[in-house]
Amino acid sequence: MAAPSFSLSDFRSALLRLLPTGPIWSREPGSLPYLIAAVWAPTFQRNGDRASNLLADAFPSTAVELLPEWESTLGLPDPCAGTSPTIEQRQAQVVARLTDNGGSSIAYYTALAKSLGYDITITQYVPSRFGKTFGGTFGGDAWAYAWKISAPQFTIQQRQFGNAFGEPYATWGNTVLQCEIRTRAPAHTVLLWDYGGQGNPAVLGTFEIDFNTLE
Incomplete structure (x- = not known):
């Protein structure tokens, strides 16, 4: 529920209602009590607005x-947010840091990305072995430590009613997502990024990976 907002007339009326009763305590416009209340009302309004803020x-x-x-x-x-992050990006990072309890599961990284404003899916890999489905990725033991994050090529974040004045109407990019997840990815793992690609990471999508580590 939004905080109440009171006008100058609200505070003026409230001040006048606090006065004693009697013929010398006139509430009529132009009277001395009325003029004094009109002088005090802006101060109370400013204090009320700051309290609401x-x-x-x-x-x-x-x-x-x-x-x-x-x-x-x-x-x-x-550096995760770049040189000129929007207010919304900064707020999302603060919330993500405060609510981050740590973890290493798919659910954890998916929830972390969601708190930053990104929808992702995660694929885990395994080394080639007997009985593996034909047509899958071929690789050595290092594939046991590889995992792929699939996300839209550009995540567009639209402005909403109530956002800070002066911010851009829309921002897009995945820089914050990459940086935040990289700082939490286990050090022994190889992280692949797939923006719009599907299927074998060695064939489709845009990736950042040293394939020499996945022989």
């Missing part, structure tokens, strides 16, 4: 003014 900044997914404070406690910003 604090409610939004108290949560990392909506923080703007306090976003640097959230980031500094989590070692952000970092």
Whole structure:
């Protein structure tokens, strides 16, 4: 539920209602109590607006003014977000760091990517062995440590109502996804990236891989 927002007239009326009753305490426009209440009302309105803003900044997914404070406690910003990340990207990184409990399963990496705004699928590989399905990837023991992340070539993140003013209407790219997952990938594994490709990673898609490690 959105925080309440009160106008100048709301605060002026509230101040006037606090006055004692009697003929000298007139609430009529132009009277001295009315003019004094009109002077005080803007201060109360500013305080109310700042309090409402604090409610939004108290949560990392909506923080703007306090976003640097959230980031500094989590070692952000970092190179993962590039040189000029949007407010939404920075918020997503903060949320991902705060909710990250660690893990090494497919479900963990899929959920991590989702928290950053990306939908991915993960494929694991095994070395060639007797009885393996014909037509599959042929390779040595190193394939036991290879896994592929499939994602759209460009993940488009559209602006939504309520986003920070001045941000681009849309951003696209997978830089944050790659960087965040690489920092969490087990050191002994080989990570393949597939943007739009299907099937054998040695044939289709765009990949970053040293095939000498997968002989």
